[in-house]
Amino acid sequence: MGGRSAPDRRGHRGLVSRVRAVPGARAVSSYRREWLVKDLVAGVVLTTLLVPQGMAYAELAGLPAITGLYTTVLCLLGYAVFGPSRILVLGPDSSLGPMIAATVLPMVAAGGDPDRAVALASVLALMVAALMILASVAKLGFVADLISRPTMIGYMNGLALTILIGQLPKLLGFSVDADGLIGEAAGVVRGLADGAAVPAAAAVGIGGILVVLVLQRFLPKVPAVLVMVVLAIAATVVLGLGEHGVDLVGELPEGLPPFTVPAVRLADLPLLLGGAVGIALVSLADTISNASAFAARTGQEVRGNQEMAGVGAANLAAGLFQGFPVSTSGSRTAVAERAGARTQLTGVVGAALIVLMLVLAPGLFRNLPQPALAAVVITASLSLADVPGTVRLWRQSRTEFLLCGAAFAGVALLGVLQGIAIAVGLSVLNVFRRAWWPYRTVLGRVPDLEGYHDVRSHPRARQLPGLVIYRFDAPLFFANAKTFADEIRRLAGADPPPTWIVIAAEPMTDVDTTAADVLEDLDEELNADRVHLVFAELKDPVRRKIERYELTRTIDPAHFFPTVESAVAAYRRLTGAEWQDGDGH
Incomplete structure (x- = not known):
C-alpha cells in the first residue's frame, strides 16, 4: 500500500x-x-x-x-x-x-x-x-x-x-x-x-x-x-x-x-x-x-x-x-x-x-x-x-x-x-615546421637486412636501374605539397632519368585537396617525360581519399601496390632490371 x-x-x-x-x-x-x-x-x-x-x-x-x-x-x-x-x-x-x-x-x-x-x-x-x-x-x-x-x-x-x-x-x-x-x-x-x-x-x-x-x-x-x-x-x-x-x-x-x-x-x-x-x-x-x-x-x-x-x-x-x-x-x-x-x-x-x-x-x-x-x-x-x-x-x-x-x-x-x-x-609552429619540412630520403636494399633502408645511413645500399624508392615522412597537405613536388621533379631530372618513382607512402597519413591538385599536375608532367609515379603501402583511408579526388584519372590504378616489395617485383618483371651497388656497379 x-x-x-x-x-x-x-x-x-x-x-x-x-x-x-x-x-x-x-x-x-x-x-x-x-x-x-x-x-x-x-x-x-x-x-x-x-x-x-x-x-x-x-x-x-x-x-x-x-x-x-x-x-x-x-x-x-x-x-x-x-x-x-x-x-x-x-x-x-x-x-x-x-x-x-x-x-x-x-x-x-x-x-x-x-x-x-x-x-x-x-x-x-x-x-x-x-x-x-x-x-x-x-x-x-x-x-x-x-x-x-x-x-x-x-x-x-x-x-x-x-x-x-x-x-x-x-x-x-x-x-x-x-x-x-x-x-x-x-x-x-x-x-x-x-x-x-x-x-x-x-x-x-x-x-x-x-x-x-x-x-x-x-x-x-x-x-x-x-x-x-x-x-x-x-x-x-x-x-x-x-x-x-x-x-x-x-x-x-x-x-x-x-x-x-x-x-x-x-x-x-x-x-x-x-x-x-x-x-x-x-x-x-x-x-x-x-x-x-x-x-x-x-x-x-x-x-x-x-x-x-x-x-x-x-x-x-x-x-x-x-x-x-x-x-x-x-x-x-x-x-x-x-x-x-x-x-x-x-x-x-x-x-x-x-x-x-x-x-x-x-x-x-x-x-x-x-x-x-x-x-x-x-x-x-x-x-x-x-x-x-x-x-x-x-x-x-x-x-x-x-x-x-x-x-x-x-x-x-x-x-x-x-x-x-x-x-x-x-x-x-614547431609541429607545423616538422610537417612542412619533414624528413625525406631515397631507400635502397641492404644485404642481410630485410626491407628497404635510408641510403644516407647505408651509402652502399643497392639500387635498381631506372627505379627510385622515395619516402616522405609526413602527411601530404597544402603546406608541404610543393616541397614534395619539387623533390620528385629533382629525382625525375636525374641523368639518366628514372622510369618509376615509387613513393613509400606508409608515413603519409593524409592527403588534402591542395596536395591532390599538386599530385595531379605532377603526374601529368612526369607522364609527359615518360616517368611514372607509383605508390606503395598507401593506407586504405588515404587511398579512398585519392579515389574520391579522382586522381586515378591521371595516376594509373595499376600503379598502387600494397608493399614496396611488390612494387619492386612488378618493376623487375616489367624491365628485367638487376640490383646494383650504391656506386652503380
Whole structure:
C-alpha cells in the first residue's frame, strides 16, 4: 500500500546512481578504517606547508595574504568532492601567481584597491572554473599537449627568474616601482646602490632561503618551510625585528568570508578572459602531468576529463569565497604522499585546521616577517627552473634549445601572459615546421637486412636501374605539397632519368585537396617525360581519399601496390632490371 510507484523507484535509483558518480561520494563509500590515522597525520603535516605557502602565493599574486588561506580552504574542499585523484593536493601556486598579478594589477586603480583586486581575482577564478568544466565536458584534455616540453622548460625558467627578481625587494626590505623583469632588476640595483635595503630584513630573508634549501637538501623529511617560519617568528619576538624596519604580516581577519558573488564591471570581463585562458592552460598542463606522475606511483588510473572537472570545481569554490585561481601542486602532493596520505580526507583535514586557526588564533602569524614569505616564494621559484633539462636540450637538439630560449625570452622580456602565448605559439609552429619540412630520403636494399633502408645511413645500399624508392615522412597537405613536388621533379631530372618513382607512402597519413591538385599536375608532367609515379603501402583511408579526388584519372590504378616489395617485383618483371651497388656497379 505504502510502497513507491515504479516511476518513483526509477527516479530514486537514478538519483542514487548520480550521487554515487560523484568522486567524493565514491571515496566515502569505499573508505577503509585503517586509513583514518594516516590521513589525519598527513593532514596535520600538510597544513604546516599550506599556511605559509598560501599566504606567500597570495602576495605573489598581488593580493592580501589572508586570501591565500581562504583560497586554500575552499579549493581543498571543492576538489575533495569532485576530484578523482586520491591524493592530489590543490592550492595557490607559484606558477599561477605572476599570471594572476599580470592580469589583475594593471586593472586596479593607482594606489591599489585591495577589495577591487580581490573581486577581479575571484572573477578570474570563476572564469578558469568555467573553462576547465567546459574543457572537461568537451573532453579537451589533449589541449595540454599544445605546450611542448622544450617550450615549457623555457617558460618555467623565465617564470622562475621573473619571480626571483620580483621578490628581491621584499626579501631585502624595500619596494620597487617598476614593470617588467628589466625594470624590476634595474630598480633592485638602484635600491641597493641607494642603501634602501634593510639589514634586518635582508638577514631574515636570506637566512630563510638558506634554512629551507639546507633542510630540503640534507633533511628532506623535515618540514623545511615550517621550521623556517617558526624561526622567523621567534626571531621577531626575541629581537624585536618590527622595530628595526622589518615589515610583518600582522593580525589576520578572524573567521571565513561569506559566500560572495564578486561584482566587477562588464568592461573588465574581456580583459580578464585572456588571463583566464592562459591560467587554465597552465593549470591543465600541471594537472595532467601531476596526476599522471602520482597515479603511476599509486597504481591509479588517470581520468583527465574528471581531473579537469575537479580543478574546475576547486576554482569555482575559491571564486565564490573571495579566492583566486588554483592548480594542482606537485610539491604539496609529494609532502602529503610522504606523510602517508591515502585519500582526499588529508586535504579536508588541512582545510579544517586552517579554519580553526582563523577562528581561534587569527593572530598566530602576526609576527611573521614579510621577508620570510618572500623566502618561501623564492625557494618555490627555484624548483620551477630546470637547468639540467635546458643543458640536455643544448646537447641533444639545438633547434629545441632555441625554442626553449625563445620561450624564456618571451616571459622575461614581454611578461608571463605574453610568455605563455609565445610558448603555445612556438609549440604549434614547431609541429607545423616538422610537417612542412619533414624528413625525406631515397631507400635502397641492404644485404642481410630485410626491407628497404635510408641510403644516407647505408651509402652502399643497392639500387635498381631506372627505379627510385622515395619516402616522405609526413602527411601530404597544402603546406608541404610543393616541397614534395619539387623533390620528385629533382629525382625525375636525374641523368639518366628514372622510369618509376615509387613513393613509400606508409608515413603519409593524409592527403588534402591542395596536395591532390599538386599530385595531379605532377603526374601529368612526369607522364609527359615518360616517368611514372607509383605508390606503395598507401593506407586504405588515404587511398579512398585519392579515389574520391579522382586522381586515378591521371595516376594509373595499376600503379598502387600494397608493399614496396611488390612494387619492386612488378618493376623487375616489367624491365628485367638487376640490383646494383650504391656506386652503380
